[in-house]
Amino acid sequence: MPSAMEGPEGVEDGDVSRYEETEDNNVSPTDLSELLKEGTKESHDRAENTQFVKDFLKGRIKKELFKLATVALHFTYCALEEEMDRNKDNPVFAPLYFPMELHRREALAKDLKYFYGEDWKEKIQCSEATQQYVDRIHHVGQHEPELLVAHAYTRYMGDLSGGQVLKKVAQRALKLPSTEEGIQFYVFENVSNAQQFKQLYRARMNALDLDKNTKERIVEEANRAFRFNMQVFEELDKIGRSLPEEAQDGGFPVHDGKGDIRKCPYYADKLGAAGPGCPFHAAVGLARQPLVQLVLAACVAVAAGAAAWYIL
Numbered sequence: 001m002p003s004a005m006e007g008p009e010g011v012e013d014g015d016v017s018r019y020e021e022t023e024d025n026n027v028s029p030t031d032l033s034e035l036l037k038e039g040t041k042e043s044h045d046r047a048e049n050t051q052f053v054k055d056f057l058k059g060r061i062k063k064e065l066f067k068l069a070t071v072a073l074h075f076t077y078c079a080l081e082e083e084m085d086r087n088k089d090n091p092v093f094a095p096l097y098f099p100m101e102l103h104r105r106e107a108l109a110k111d112l113k114y115f116y117g118e119d120w121k122e123k124i125q126c127s128e129a130t131q132q133y134v135d136r137i138h139h140v141g142q143h144e145p146e147l148l149v150a151h152a153y154t155r156y157m158g159d160l161s162g163g164q165v166l167k168k169v170a171q172r173a174l175k176l177p178s179t180e181e182g183i184q185f186y187v188f189e190n191v192s193n194a195q196q197f198k199q200l201y202r203a204r205m206n207a208l209d210l211d212k213n214t215k216e217r218i219v220e221e222a223n224r225a226f227r228f229n230m231q232v233f234e235e236l237d238k239i240g241r242s243l244p245e246e247a248q249d250g251g252f253p254v255h256d257g258k259g260d261i262r263k264c265p266y267y268a269d270k271l272g273a274a275g276p277g278c279p280f281h282a283a284v285g286l287a288r289q290p291l292v293q294l295v296l297a298a299c300v301a302v303a304a305g306a307a308a309w310y311i312l
Contacts, residue, residue, distance in 0.1 A: 032215050033202035036153055039219035043226035048162075052233040052240070056166060059173035065240045066174060067115045072130040072232050073185060074108040079134040080151055081105055083141025092146040095204040100190045101197065102156050107184040114181045129235040133228035140221070146214055149205065150221035154229070157201065159186070160194045 027034055047053065055061060081103050087093040112120040126134065140147045167186035176182045191197045210218070 027206075030212075030215075031206040032149075032208065032210065032218065033205050035215055035219050036150075036205075036222055040154070040222050040226060043223045047226050047230050047233070050230055050233040050237070052237040055237075055240075057169060059169055061170065061173050062240060062243050063174050064243055065236055066170060068127075068239060069236055070108065070111050070115065070185065071124045072127060072236070073104070074112060074124070075126045075130050075134055076137070076155070076232075077104045077108060079137040079141075080155060083137055083145075083148055084152065086141055087145045087148060090145050092208065092210075093148050093152075095208060096149060096152055096201065098201075101188065102152075102191075104159070104185055107187065110184045111182055127232070127235055129228075129231040133225075133232060136224070136228060146210070147218060147221040149208070150218045151225050153205065154222050154225040157198060160188065160191065160198055164194070 029035075029038075081099075084093070084097060084103075085099075088097040088099075109120075112124065116123045137148075137151055140151065163186050167183050170176065170183055170186075171178075171180070174182070180187055188194070
């Protein structure tokens, strides 16, 4: 989920050289970027395998839950960027200060305005798990600013990587406008080449004047940041289980075909009335017809052949 230069311009394609750093192809195992990559691998995998993230990636995200996740991000980034502003001249963090490229507060404000309206500030509140995360960020920024690197790395590098996948999933699953309202958080207007920018960011991290002990503490703090994120995910997942199912394409809730058919929301509304039953069971019944199965098998064969041709 990121210069001491004041407000640098956006990084353009091929323009990384003007910052005088590029990614070193001979990265040392003792470089901070490598220590963080290796030292947080297990935490990263665990975070990706939380139920909330797995459901999100499959497009199973309820709009109300997405709104709450955006609220959590808002409070998290307000804290993070407040502390980054506080330490923008501190040599232990200053080289990683890229407000124009990375800061997310304004983007999140636009998303919340889209979801909650003009008075969005009065309609949102910080959850318990998010507050713990926020409190830690403030503590670090005010008392151990060298550890702020861990929180910036964990958030912004993730936003520039996997976050771009989540952007497309959310836009499609929630039928958000193609003009990107509601997902401005994922839009980095001043980073035209994410890969180059991440290379620059890692080079800046590796150039920080840090001893071995401080680097180890930063890795430890990055793992702590992952745990905070996972706690927020778990909190959202718990809330999500209490939310009602939302209508899918065509306006009907999805029925998984398990359990009592009378519990299918669509079917329950139609009990005793003329017309078709549960769409899921109707589809299953149709699929059991021999002729339909033959047609489906032919379609699958044609699709497989086309895919094989494309790959070759």
